[in-house]
Amino acid sequence: MEYIQTENLRNEVEQSVLAAPVIDIHTHLFAPNFEPLALWGIDEVVTYHYLIAELFRSWNGTPEQFWAMSKTQQADLIWNVLFVRNTPLSEACRGVVAVLTAFGLDSSAPDLREAREFFSRQTPDEHFENVLRIANVSELVMTNDPFNKTEQRVWSEGGPSNPKFRAALRMDPLLNDWPLAVEKLSAGGYEVHQDFSGRTVKEVRRFLDEWIELMRPLYMAVSLPWDFRYPDDSTRTKLLREAILPASREQKVPFAMMIGVARAVNPLLGDAGDAVGHSDIRSVEYVCRENPDNRFLVTLLSRENQHELCVAARKFGNLMPFGCWWFLNNPSIIAEITCERVEMLGASFIPQHSDARILEQVIYKWKHSRRVIADVLHASYLELLHDGRRLSRAEIDRDVARLLSGNFREWVGLT
Ligand code: FIX
Ligand code: ZN
Numbered sequence: 290m291e292y293i294q295t296e297n298l299r300n301e302v303e304q305s306v307l308a309a310p311v312i313d314i315h316t317h318l319f320a321p322n323f324e325p326l327a328l329w330g331i332d333e334v335v336t337y338h339y340l341i342a343e344l345f346r347s348w349n350g351t352p353e354q355f356w357a358m359s360k361t362q363q364a365d366l367i368w369n370v371l372f373v374r375n376t377p378l379s380e381a382c383r384g385v386v387a388v389l390t391a392f393g394l395d396s397s398a399p400d401l402r403e404a405r406e407f408f409s410r411q412t413p414d415e416h417f418e419n420v421l422r423i424a425n426v427s428e429l430v431m432t433n434d435p436f437n438k439t440e441q442r443v444w445s446e447g448g449p450s451n452p453k454f455r456a457a458l459r460m461d462p463l464l465n466d467w468p469l470a471v472e473k474l475s476a477g478g479y480e481v482h483q484d485f486s487g488r489t490v491k492e493v494r495r496f497l498d499e500w501i502e503l504m505r506p507l508y509m510a511v512s513l514p515w516d517f518r519y520p521d522d523s524t525r526t527k528l529l530r531e532a533i534l535p536a537s538r539e540q541k542v543p544f545a546m547m548i549g550v551a552r553a554v555n556p557l558l559g560d561a562g563d564a565v566g567h568s569d570i571r572s573v574e575y576v577c578r579e580n581p582d583n584r585f586l587v588t589l590l591s592r593e594n595q596h597e598l599c600v601a602a603r604k605f606g607n608l609m610p611f612g613c614w615w616f617l618n619n620p621s622i623i624a625e626i627t628c629e630r631v632e633m634l635g636a637s638f639i640p641q642h643s644d645a646r647i648l649e650q651v652i653y654k655w656k657h658s659r660r661v662i663a664d665v666l667h668a669s670y671l672e673l674l675h676d677g678r679r680l681s682r683a684e685i686d687r688d689v690a691r692l693l694s695g696n697f698r699e700w701v702g703l704t
Contacts, residue, residue, distance in 0.1 A: 292679040299667050305685045306663040310427035311655060311693040312703075314586075314611060315457070315510075315545070315642035317432050318651070320449035321413040326439050329416065329648035331404040332364040334388055337647060338560040339381035340367050345558070347375055352557035368401050380619045384653035391423055391652045417451060417648060424651040427694065428453045429643075430507055435500045436462050436473050444503050455703075457545070458506040460533060463493070464513070467524040485527060493532040501540050507701040508586060509537055510545035515566025515591070517548050519576050529576075538583045543701055546573070547614060549590025565590045565616055570597040577605035584700060586639070588612045595626050599633040609700050611639035618644065618654065620661050627665045636688045639696050662692070 293301050319327040341363075344355070348370045355363060371382055377396075386396040394404050411419075421429070431449075433440055433456045443449070448456070463470045467483070474481045479492040497509075520526045537544040548568045555562035568589050577585060586609050589598050595617075602608050610630065613623045623641065630638045640662055643654035666688070670680055697703070 290681055292681055293674075293685075295671065295674055298670055298674070298680075301682055302667045302670060302685055302689075303663045305682070305689045306659050306666065306693075307425070309686070309689045309693045310425050311659075312697050313426050313429035313643050313645070313651060313655070314507075314639060314697050315432070315547075315588075315644060316429050316651070317644065317646040318429060318454070318648055319431055320451040320454035321417055322446075322450035323431075323439060323443050326437070327413070327648070328646060329413070329420075330408040330411075331401055332360050333647040334385055334649050335364040335367050335401065336360060337381065337650070338558075340371060340385070342558060342561040343379055343381060344370055347371065356559075364401060372396075373399055380657070384650065384657070387653035387656055388649045391649075391656075414451070420648050420652060421453060424655045426453075426651050426655065428455055429651070430455045430457045432457055432459050432510070433504055433506065434459050434462070435496075435504075436470075448504070456504040456506040458497075458500055458504055458509045458542070460509055460511040464511045464525050464528060464533070467528070485524070490527075490531045493528065494536055497532060497536040498540070501536070501542055506542055507703060508543040508545050509533065510547065510586075512547040512550055513568075515549045515551055515568050517572060518569055519572040520579075534576075534580050534583055538580065541702060543584035543586055543609075545586035545588075545611075546576070547588050547590070548573070549594065549614075567591045568594050570594060570601055573598070573608070574601050574604065577601070577608045581607060583607060585609065586611050586700065588614045588642075590614050590616065592617060592622060592626075596629060599630055602634055602638065609639060609696065610634070611697075612642040612644075613640075613658075614642075615644060618658075620657055623658060623661045624665055627662060628668070631665060631669050636691045637696065638692075639700075640692050 321327050341355070344367050345352070348366070355366070358366065371377055372385070377383060377386055389396040389404060392407060394407055398404070431454055435441070435458065462473065471481050471483050474492070474496060477496070479496050480487065481489045481492050519529065534544065536542070549565055551564040551566045553562050554564040568591060573587055584607050587598065588611050589595065598610050602610050613626050617623070617626065627640050630640065641658040643651050643658075645651045645654055666685070670685070674680060
């Protein structure tokens with residue numbers, strides 16, 4: 290067996306992390322046939338909601354003025370303010386630069402003309418494949434809303450045109466707005482009532498079973514507010530306990546809880562107006578303890594929750610921490626969280642997901658995350674070598690494969 294020398298370690302780890310295909314376990318991307326949900330191209334990239342939030346730090350206009358513009362005008366404005374009149378230093382800005390560079394486009398250009406010309410020449414099917422190849426993403430998981438009309442059409446016609454796009458059945462309407470869900474379920478022919486009377490629970494279960502059958506989701510998911518508590522006397526606890534968790538257990542479809550959002554703290558900004566709050570780890574522990582035969586994927590939005598989540602994962606084998614979500618998806622914070630996780634959990638977690646909303650974003654999100662993951666692994670292996678353990682490239686590749694795809698594959702039973 291050939292062992293790695295300290296001076297070659299950085300190179301070997303980096304090569305391993307770059308070469309390993311990733312399964313992107315949470316995105317908002319869609320296969321091309323989900324048009325108009327499938328977003329790609331420069332105007333979409335530049336009007337990403339992370340950049341809309343940043344625009345208002347450096348532009349004096351109002352949200353009303355911004356929303357009255359066409360997408361092209363919005364993109365021109367953001368480009369001018371954040372990329373021409375200012376240096377694109379933030380993570381989201383740097384991401385656009387990395388995307389342009391990946392396609393050989395000039396990220397110092399005074400306007401978006403050249404980029405628009407380039408993207409207008411691409412055909413969706415080939416372009417999608419090309420982007421996934423550049424990012425080395427072998428498969429990715431969408432966020433699928435069963436109440437969305439376009440989704441209903443695509444799923445009834447046989448699902449995604451590209452098999453690399455896998456499904457996640459998103460439960461937000463059901464768990465976060467029960468009155469609206471009752472309306473939508475009733476319109477879909479399900480016999481449900483606000484007060485849970487009659488066949489309500491059975492009918493919610495029928496709804497879930499039918500969508501699981503149709504979508505074959507790798508997991509079910511919900512984003513939950515920072516003040517989520519389990520159990521409590523809300524409809525949410527009732528739905529979780531009586532319909533969703535039993536379905537997840539019996540159908541062997543893990544349940545993902547993404548906790549910590551403070552929705553619409555500035556509603557004028559739309560998707561850019563959400564913020565973060567500290568979540569209650571006791572509720573996560575309670576769910577895991579009460580449901581030992583269920584598998585959970587959990588990500589928490591607040592930086593202050595990350596250590597607690599690692600501790601919880603040491604207590605519950607049915608809890609898989611994943612990703613550095615949203616406001617945490619910045620190199621300095623990814624480094625901190627990934628380091629903490631390696632120290633407390635070894636390689637038994639899922640370090641990252643992209644949360645990409647626009648196709649090309651997988652290029653920069655994975656470029657940046659891979660680099661940080663490689664740094665953290667390098668530092669960890671170095672400590673191990675100092676403590677006297679020999680290390681082979683095969684062992685590094687084994688760890689990296691677990692982190693970037695294997696743990697998820699195993700957790701959701703993906704072969
Ligand atoms: O709820 C979610 O899945 C969030 O990730 C998004 O809705 C959020 O707006 C986002 O894009 C974060 O990256
Ligand atoms: Zn998301």
